[in-house]
Structure formats: structure tokens, C-alpha cells
Amino acid sequence: MSTNRRNFIKKTAIGAVGVTLGSTSVNAMSAKSYSKIIGANDRLNVALQGLGRRYGGYIPAIADKSNNIELLYLCDVMKSQREKAANALASKIDNKPKLENDLRNILNDKEVDAVFMATPDHWHAPGACMAMQAGKHVYLEKPCSHNPEEGELLVAYQKKYDKVVQMGNQQRSSLQSQEIINDIHNGIIGDVYNAIAFYTNKRGRVPNQVEANPPEGLDWELFQGPAPRRAYTDNTWDYNWHWYGWDYGTAEMGNNATHELDIARWALNVEYPEHVEVKSGKFQHKDDGWEMYDTMEATFRFAGNRTIQWDGRSRNGFDKYGKGRGTLVYGSKGATMIDRDGYRLYGLNGELIKENVLPGIEDGNALGGGGQLSAAHTVNFFDAIRGKAALTSPIDQGVTSQLLTHYANIASRIDNSFEVDEKTGRIFNREAMKLWSRSYEPGWEIKHV
Numbered sequence: 438m439s440t441n442r443r444n445f446i447k448k449t450a451i452g453a454v455g456v457t458l459g460s461t462s463v464n465a466m467s468a469k470s471y472s473k474i475i476g477a478n479d480r481l482n483v484a485l486q487g488l489g490r491r492y493g494g495y496i497p498a499i500a501d502k503s504n505n506i507e508l509l510y511l512c513d514v515m516k517s518q519r520e521k522a523a524n525a526l527a528s529k530i531d532n533k534p535k536l537e538n539d540l541r542n543i544l545n546d547k548e549v550d551a552v553f554m555a556t557p558d559h560w561h562a563p564g565a566c567m568a569m570q571a572g573k574h575v576y577l578e579k580p581c582s583h584n585p586e587e588g589e590l591l592v593a594y595q596k597k598y599d600k601v602v603q604m605g606n607q608q609r610s611s612l613q614s615q616e617i618i619n620d621i622h623n624g625i626i627g628d629v630y631n632a633i634a635f636y637t638n639k640r641g642r643v644p645n646q647v648e649a650n651p652p653e654g655l656d657w658e659l660f661q662g663p664a665p666r667r668a669y670t671d672n673t674w675d676y677n678w679h680w681y682g683w684d685y686g687t688a689e690m691g692n693n694a695t696h697e698l699d700i701a702r703w704a705l706n707v708e709y710p711e712h713v714e715v716k717s718g719k720f721q722h723k724d725d726g727w728e729m730y731d732t733m734e735a736t737f738r739f740a741g742n743r744t745i746q747w748d749g750r751s752r753n754g755f756d757k758y759g760k761g762r763g764t765l766v767y768g769s770k771g772a773t774m775i776d777r778d779g780y781r782l783y784g785l786n787g788e789l790i791k792e793n794v795l796p797g798i799e800d801g802n803a804l805g806g807g808g809q810l811s812a813a814h815t816v817n818f819f820d821a822i823r824g825k826a827a828l829t830s831p832i833d834q835g836v837t838s839q840l841l842t843h844y845a846n847i848a849s850r851i852d853n854s855f856e857v858d859e860k861t862g863r864i865f866n867r868e869a870m871k872l873w874s875r876s877y878e879p880g881w882e883i884k885h886v
Contacts, residue, residue, distance in 0.1 A: 479505055479823055480505045480506070480507060481505065481506050481507070481550045481551060481819060481822060481823075482506075482507050482509045482548050482549050482550045482551075483499065483506055483507070483508055483509065483549070483550065483551045483552070483553065484508070484509055484510035484511075484512060484537075484543045484549050484551075484552045484553070485508065485510065485511055485512060485522075485552075485553045485555065486512040486513070486540050486543070486552055486553065486554055486555065486556055486564060487512070487513060487553075487554065487555035487556035487557075487560075487578075488511060488512070488513040488515075488518040488519060488521070488522040488555075489513075489518065489555065489675075489676070490676070491555040491578060491807075492522065492553070492555050493525075493807055494607075494807035494808070494811035494812075494815075495553055495555075495576070495811065495815050496526065496529060497811075497812045497815075498811075498812045498815035498816050498819070499530070499815070500526075500529045500530050501816075504816060504819055506819065507532055508526070508530055508532065508534045509532075509534055509535060509543075509546070509548065509549055510534055510535050510536075510537050510543045510546075510549065511523055511526075511534045511535070511536050511537070512536075512537045512538065512539075512540055512543055513538065514538050514655060514656040514657075514659040514660045514674075515652075515654055515655050515656075515660075515674065516538070516653075516654030516655075517654050519536040519537075519538070520536070523536060538656050538659060539656075539659060540552075540564055540567070540568075541567070544567060544568055544571035544573065545571070547572075549573060550573065550574060550822070551573055551574040551575065551576065551601075551818070551822060552564075552568045552573050552574075552575055552576070553575075553576045553578075554568070554575060554576065554577045554578055555578045555605075556578075557660070557678050557685045557686070558580055558583050558679075558685060558686050558687045558691055558692075559583050559662065559663055559664045559684065559685045559686075560662050560663065561577055561578065561580065561581060561582065561583065561587075562577075562581065562582045562583060562587035562588070562590060562591055562883065563587075563662065563663040563881065563883050564662075565577045565581075565591060565594070565602065566590060566591065566594045566883050568600075569594045569595065569597075569598040569600045569602070570594065570598060572598070572600075573600065574600050574601040574602070574818075574822050575600060575601075575602045575603070576603045576605060576815065576818050577591075577602060577603065577604055577605060577832065577835075578604075578605040579604060579605050579606050579691070579692075579695040579696065579835075579839070580687050580691035580692070580695050580839050580842060581604045581605075581832065581835045581836060581839050582836065582839055582843070583687060583691075583875060584843060584872070584873065584874055584875045585840055585843045585862075585873050585874075586873050586874040586875075587874075587883065588836035588839055588840060588843075589836075590883050590885065590886075591832055591836055592832060592833050592836055593885070593886050594886055595832050595833070597886045601818065601821045601822045601828065602828075602831065602832035603814070603817070603818040603821065603828050603829075603830055603831070603832070604830045604831075604832055604834075604835030604836075604839075605814065605830075606695060606696050606699045606830050606835060606838070607799065607810040607811045607813070607814035607830075608696055608699070608700060608777055608799075608810060609699070609703075609814070609829040609830040610810055610813040610814040610817055610829045610830075611777065611779075611798075611799075611810050611813075613775075613778075613779035613780055613793045613794070613795070614700065614775060614779075614780070615829075616780075616793060617773055617775055617780040617782070617793070618700075618703055618704055618775075620782075621704050621766060621768070621773065622706060624770075625768075625770075625771070625773075625782065626766065626767070626768030626769070626770050626771040626772060626773060626782070627768040627769030627770030627771065628768055628769040629704060629705050629706075629743070629766055629767065629768040630742060630743050630744065630767060630768065630769070631743070631744045631745075631746070631766075631767040632700075632701035632702075632704055632705055632744075632745045632746070632764055632765065632766045632767070633701075633745075633746045633747075633748060633758075633764070633765045633767075634694065634697035634698050634700065634701045634745065634746070634747050634748070634763075634764045635697065635747070635748040635749065635757065635758050635762060635763060635764075635765075636689070636693045636694060636697060636748075636749045636750070636751075636761070636762045637749075637750050637753070637754060637755065637756050637757065637758075637761050637762065638693075638750070638751050638752065638754070638761065639752065639753075639754035640731070640751050640752045641722070641752070642722045642725040642727075643677055643680050643722070643725050643726045643727045644671065644672050644677070644725070644726050645725060645726040646670035646671065646672075646673070646681055646726050647670060647671045648668050648669070648670055648671075649669060649670065649671040650669065651669040651674075652674065655674055657669050657674075660674055661684075661878065662878070662881060663877050663878060663881040663882075663883075664684045664685060664877070664878060665684060665876050665877070665878055666878055667684070673685075677726070679692055679729075680726070680727045680728055680729050681726065681728055682728050683850075683875075686729070687842065687843075687846060688729040688730060688846060688849075689729070689730075689731070689733070689749050689751045690733065690735075690747075690749070690842035690843075690845050690846050691839075691842050691843075691846070693749070693762070694747055694749055694841075694842050694845070695838065695839060695842055696762070697747075697762060697763065697764045698745065698747060698838055698841045698842060699830075699835070699838035700764040700775055701745045701764050701766070702745065702837070702838050702841065703838075704764065704766045704775070705739070705743050705745065705766070707739045707740075707743055707745075708837055708859070708862075709739075709837070709840070709857055709858070709859045709860070709861070709862040710737040710738055710739050710745070710841070710844070710857050710859065711738050711739060711740060711856065711857055711859050712736075712737075712738040712854065712855075712856055712857065713735070713736070713737055713738075713844040713845065713848050713854060713855055713857060714735070714736045714738075714848065714854040715733060715734070715735045715736075715845050715848035715849050715854070716733070716734045716735075717730035717732060717733040717734070717735075717845075717849040718730055718731075718732055719731050719732075720732050720752075720753075721751075721752035721753060722752065727752075730849055731750075731751040731752045732749065732750050732751065732752075732753070733747065733749045733845065733849065734746070734747065734748055734749075735747040735749075735844075735845040735848070737841055737844070739859070740859055745841070747841075747845065758774075760776060762776060762777075763775060763776035764776070770784075770785060771783050771784045771785055771790070777798065777799040777800075777808075777810060778794050778795060778796050778797070778798060778799075779792065779793045779794035779795055780792065780793055780794070781794065798810060799811065814829065814830070817829050837862075840862055844857065844864070846872075847864070847869050847872045847873075848869070850872060851866075851868050851869055851872070853866070853868070853869070855869050
């Protein structure tokens with residue numbers, strides 16, 4: 438936002454009906470122009486970077502006129518994605534956003550107040566740090582970082598540039614989750630000691646990588662961005678980058694475990710574990726192009742004999758817990774099952790004591806997701822920028838939860854368990870600490886601040 442516009446915003450009252458701009462009275466202006474002026478004191482100009490499966494989750498809040506948002510840019514490295522998004526939004530918003538393939542051009546625009554980051558994982562932290570440095574607030578999708586060091590840098594950048602940075606783990610904005618977590622902290626199930634976070638999916642075969650020319654319209658150079666350069670392999674850009682090695686993705690831990698492990702950590706009210714142990718492997722479609730584990734069981738042991746367990750099965754659709762995803766929390770007096778629909782509270786004998794469930798308020802396993810929680814999380818981001826609310830998922834909390842996924846990935850990659858410094862989060866294992874950061878394409882490193 439330009440200095441002049443910020444000064445104007447501070448000085449202009451919401452109800453300035455009839456004020457004269459030049460020779461034109463507000464009362465005589467078109468309804469569209471009038472709506473912009475009457476709310477100009479707090480209108481936010483935003484840009485979307487990454488127009489794949491996730492960006493649609495933000496649109497209801499952006500298009501809602503009561504939120505007073507103007508979408509200035511649609512950004513993606515794939516031309517067809519930009520055009521597809523522009524066509525999809527033509528009937529939902531009043532203005533026509535500019536189409537851009539390079540985030541850096543957007544960050545140079547002083548009229549942009551905030552950026553939504555919904556790119557592949559390797560772009561998240563570098564893009565967010567660039568945005569903060571350029572004076573933008575950031576809605577940062579999960580995983581907020583590709584590796585632990587990026588998490589440290591995100592927190593450092595947020596503190597230095599004093600920007601609002603919301604992590605996209607939208608269940609933090611669930612009123613039901615907030616209610617039951619508060620009740621847990623107040624002792625409704627006694628002393629909590631264990632949380633089991635789980636995720637089940639039916640992902641099928643993934644094509645084996647074959648070197649090919651980048652598809653028409655793809656800026657392969659910008660897609661790679663911070664990642665080391667390599668030749669394009671067929672089908673990489675469209676979602677399967679998740680499973681094609683560690684240059685771009687963070688496997689299912691970063692992709693989905695982020696959500697449930699965040700709820701588990703929140704419920705148990707813990708920070709860093711003392712010990713991490715993992716059992717993982719690729720057990721389905723063993724000859725396909727999937728290069729990560731597709732099954733993982735992870736255990737995080739915390740002080741006070743508290744434990745978080747992860748049970749993730751990406752390609753075996755049996756619902757062990759009766760649903761595709763959620764978090765089961767045990768205490769000395771009972772247990773509760775928490776998911777995106779709400780929660781169910783049980784006594785020690787297993788009887789249902791209370792439930793607060795609204796089915797279907799947020800997609801569970803659908804690619805991209807979206808729904809009421811995404812909309813609420815987006816509105817909370819806008820309200821925090823305006824100083825009207827506290828963030829439900831500030832980046833420092835997001836980074837701490839994300840670290841659990843990085844611990845598990847590191848333990849899987851070195852095929853070994855390790856101890857953790859519960860005060861700093863650092864790993865007491867030299868081989869593991871080699872994966873604390875990553876290699877960057879020269880010139881794309883995130884500078885320390």
C-alpha cells in the first residue's frame with residue numbers, strides 16, 4: 438500500500454456520504470465506484486500466488502463484499518492456470534485482476550497489501566520472506582516451510598518486518614476445535630497424555646518420471662525457483678511434485694499430517710519433543726514413480742510422559758479409525774475425537790457424553806479442500822491485518838507444529854530415531870542435522886535477518 442493511500446485510509450471516515458471528489462459527488466457515482474469509496478478506509482488489496490487446487494478455498498471470503506477486498510493479481514507459473522482462474526472468477530468478483538507469472542513483479546507493486554501463497558512446498562518460505570521484506574502481509578499455506586531452518590527464518594522475518602503472517606492450517610479457526618481444546622486445557626478429560634493423529638487416503642499409481650520438454654505455457658525456471666535446477670520430467674508440475682523426491686515436496690507429512698499434528702500439539706499443550714521415532718516405507722504400487730514413503734507411523738515423546746503418535750496411510754483406504762482423518766486425544770478421565778466436522782467427547786467407559794458436530798463444513802480428503810473453515814481462516818487473516826482480531830494460527834505456532842513433520846521426514850530419510858533438545862528444538866544427531874536445511878539454486882537462498 439502506498440504512503441499516500443495509507444494516509445488517506447487513516448484520515449477517511451467510513452460514513453463520508455456526499456463528500457465531493459473533484460467535481461463528482463459520491464451520491465452521483467455508480468454503485469460500483471461508490472462501494473469502493475465508502476469502504477476505502479480499510480479496503481485490502483491482495484494477490485494470489487499459486488492457482489492450482491487450493492486457491493478456491495480463499496475466494497468466498499475475498500468475494501464477500503462485507504470483507505472489502507480487491508483482488509489485484511492472479512499469479513502462477515503456468516499460463517493455463519492463470520487463464521482458468523481468471524475465467525472462474527469473472528462472475529464472482531467485480532474487478533479484473535492482472536495476470537502475472539512472476540511473484541517478484543507483484544511484490545514491487547506498492548498497492549498490494551497482502552499475498553496468499555499456495556505454491557508447491559519449496560516456494561512457501563522463500564516467497565513469504567520475500568513478501569514480508571517487500572512490506573506485504575502473508576497468508577502462507579501448509580507446509581509453511583520445506584525444512585526446519587526455513588521455519589526459523591520465517592519467524593525471524595516476521596519479527597523483523599512486523600507483518601501479519603497466518604499459516605493455512607484452517608482447523609485452528611474451527612469454533613468446535615477451539616471449544617474442545619479450551620475444555621481439554623481446563624481438564625474436561627483430566628490429565629492428557631496421548632494424542633493419535635491419523636490420515637487415510639486412496640491415492641493410486643503415480644507415473645514414473647520420464648525426461649520431457651516442459652508443457653506449453655509452463656515457466657519451468659520459475660517453477661523451480663529456489664530449488665536446484667534439473668531437467669523437466671513428465672507430469673512433475675501438476676501435483677506429482679509431491680512425490681518426486683525432496684527438491685519440491687515434503688511427502689505426506691508436510692502435505693496433510695501438518696493439520697492433525699497441529700491439533701494434537703495444541704490439545705496436549707506441548708512444544709518440542711524429547712524423542713522422535715519413525716517406521717515408514719513404500720508398500721503400495723512398489724514399481725510406480727512415487728519416491729517417498731506412502732505409509733508412516735511416527736512417535737513423538739514429550740516431557741511429562743506425554744506422547745503424540747502419527748498414523749498415516751496414503752494409499753491404503755481402510756479407515757482404521759472410522760474416518761479418513763482426525764485426532765484422538767486421551768486423558769485420565771476420558772477421550773475425545775476431533776476432526777474438521779467438530780468433536781465427540783467420551784467418558785472412561787467409552788460412552789458418548791457430548792458432541793458438537795456439523796458435518797461437511799470443510800472438505801476432508803478432497804484435493805485442495807475448502808469450505809467454511811477456509812473462509813473463516815481467511816477472514817481472520819483480514820481482521821488481524823486491520824487490528825480487529827488476533828490470528829488464530831500465527832506463524833510462530835505454525836512453525837512449531839510444522840517441525841514435527843520435519844522431524845518425522847528426517848527420521849525416515851536417515852532411517853534412525855533421535856533425541857531432541859526440548860528447549861531449542863534442535864536434534865542431537867549429526868546425520869539428522871545435515872537435513873536441517875537444504876540446497877538452494879545460487880541466488881535464491883533466504884538471507885538471514
